[in-house]
Amino acid sequence: MIYLLLFLEFFKIGLFCFGGAFGMIPLIEETVVKHGWLTESEIFNLIGVCESTPGPIAVNTATYVGSVMGGPLGSIAATLGVVLPSFLIILLIAAVLKNLTDNKYFKGFMRGVKPVVVALILSTGGLLLLKTIGYAGLQAFTVDWVSVVILVLLVGIYVGITRLWKKKLSAVKIILLSAGLGVAVSMVAESVSI
Amino acid sequence: MLTELFFTFAKIGLFTFGGGYAMIAQIKETVVEQKRWLDEEELMQIITVAESTPGPIAINMATYVGYKKKGLAGSAMATLGVVLPSLVILYVISLFLDAFLQNRYVAYAFTGIKCGVAFLILRAGIDLLKKLEKRVVPRITFGIVFVLMIVFDLLSISFSSIWFILMGGVLGIVLYAVFSPKKEVES
Numbered sequence: 001m002i003y004l005l006l007f008l009e010f011f012k013i014g015l016f017c018f019g020g021a022f023g024m025i026p027l028i029e030e031t032v033v034k035h036g037w038l039t040e041s042e043i044f045n046l047i048g049v050c051e052s053t054p055g056p057i058a059v060n061t062a063t064y065v066g067s068v069m070g071g072p073l074g075s076i077a078a079t080l081g082v083v084l085p086s087f088l089i090i091l092l093i094a095a096v097l098k099n100l101t102d103n104k105y106f107k108g109f110m111r112g113v114k115p116v117v118v119a120l121i122l123s124t125g126g127l128l129l130l131k132t133i134g135y136a137g138l139q140a141f142t143v144d145w146v147s148v149v150i151l152v153l154l155v156g157i158y159v160g161i162t163r164l165w166k167k168k169l170s171a172v173k174i175i176l177l178s179a180g181l182g183v184a185v186s187m188v189a190e191s192v193s194i
Numbered sequence: 195m196l197t198e199l200f201f202t203f204a205k206i207g208l209f210t211f212g213g214g215y216a217m218i219a220q221i222k223e224t225v226v227e228q229k230r231w232l233d234e235e236e237l238m239q240i241i242t243v244a245e246s247t248p249g250p251i252a253i254n255m256a257t258y259v260g261y262k263k264k265g266l267a268g269s270a271m272a273t274l275g276v277v278l279p280s281l282v283i284l285y286v287i288s289l290f291l292d293a294f295l296q297n298r299y300v301a302y303a304f305t306g307i308k309c310g311v312a313f314l315i316l317r318a319g320i321d322l323l324k325k326l327e328k329r330v331v332p333r334i335t336f337g338i339v340f341v342l343m344i345v346f347d348l349l350s351i352s353f354s355s356i357w358f359i360l361m362g363g364v365l366g367i368v369l370y371a372v373f374s375p376k377k378e379v380e381s
Contacts, residue, residue: 020250056253063281086250108369124343171314
């Protein structure tokens with residue numbers, strides 16, 4: 001029963017996603033790849049789309065994965081799953097356990113979780129970087145020069161803009177910039193190789 | 195009031211990009227400055243709760259504000275409001291994305307977007323790492339989990355990161371709540 005499975009898996013993601021939007025990316029990636037719902041490459045394409053569309057990233061990914069796997073009902077099941085834990089926990093806090101966030105055990109738990117979440121986010125980002133530039137397995141590494149050039153330009157432009165002009169770059173702008181760089185560098189690479 | 199909650203949060207869901215913290219600014223502007231549903235202090239309290247509980251911050255905030263204004267029905271309407279735009283937009287995108295990716299230039303753009311996503315994730319991680327408390331236990335926990343995650347992935351060992359989260363939480367309870375309850379709570 002795909003609807004129930006989608007609901008339960010996304011419920012788990014909603015329940016264990018700490019540390020904001022980026023905290024759930026490791027969990028989503030793991031779950032979706034484990035079930036073979038999307039490939040690793042598809043999931044990061046999707047995250048790119050979700051970063052540049054409005055709304056919470058967790059809801060966006062849930063809707064997309066749910067729809068691909070189970071049509072309109074699937075998207076509702078997955079979205080309901082990812083939203084429900086937050087909804088119930090906040091209701092509980094607002095209505096009954098007003099002081100839950102002051103509870104020392106709760107605080108201890110949250111404090112212990114923090115370094116774990118940071119490690120999950122950084123390792124996911126690091127592995128994605130490694131795979132983007134061509135890592136495909138312990139024996140297979142062919143450098144993807146297009147991506148290397150895109151990354152170098154992206155970091156260069158980012159550092160330039162944030163340091164020289166003291167401007168902040170939002171996630172949407174970074175995605176748009178990297179999309180532009182993707183087209184430009186790929187076309188140059190193509191014309192050079194022909 | 196219920197429909198107002200719904201439409202207010204639907205607008206927030208529709209017009210905030212990048213999730214999480216971008217939403218906090220938008221919610222503050224709408225809920226505190228325009229609607230005056232909450233004062234600044236109440237909002238700060240809600241943000242603290244939203245940040246220290248699991249789940250997307252936007253959902254947490256919508257549920258809380260909705261509940262404060264109109265109880266259970268209010269929280270349901272506000273949450274539905276913040277979720278609905280995403281649900282509709284991403285559902286429509288899901289119908290077309292694969293076909294869209296067949297286009298050569300779109301595929302090129304996504305080669306770049308993947309780099310952009312790696313960059314964003316690393317930027318978020320580095321920001322959080324800088325804010326991590328500079329003590330021995332959090333640093334060691336961070337180091338161990340980071341190395342294990344990389345090693346497990348490279349060796350294709352499947353291990354749910356939920357276990358790391360739970361172990362970190364239990365360690366936190368033991369260290370900060372059971373053994374040194376008084377001194378640690380302050381910091």
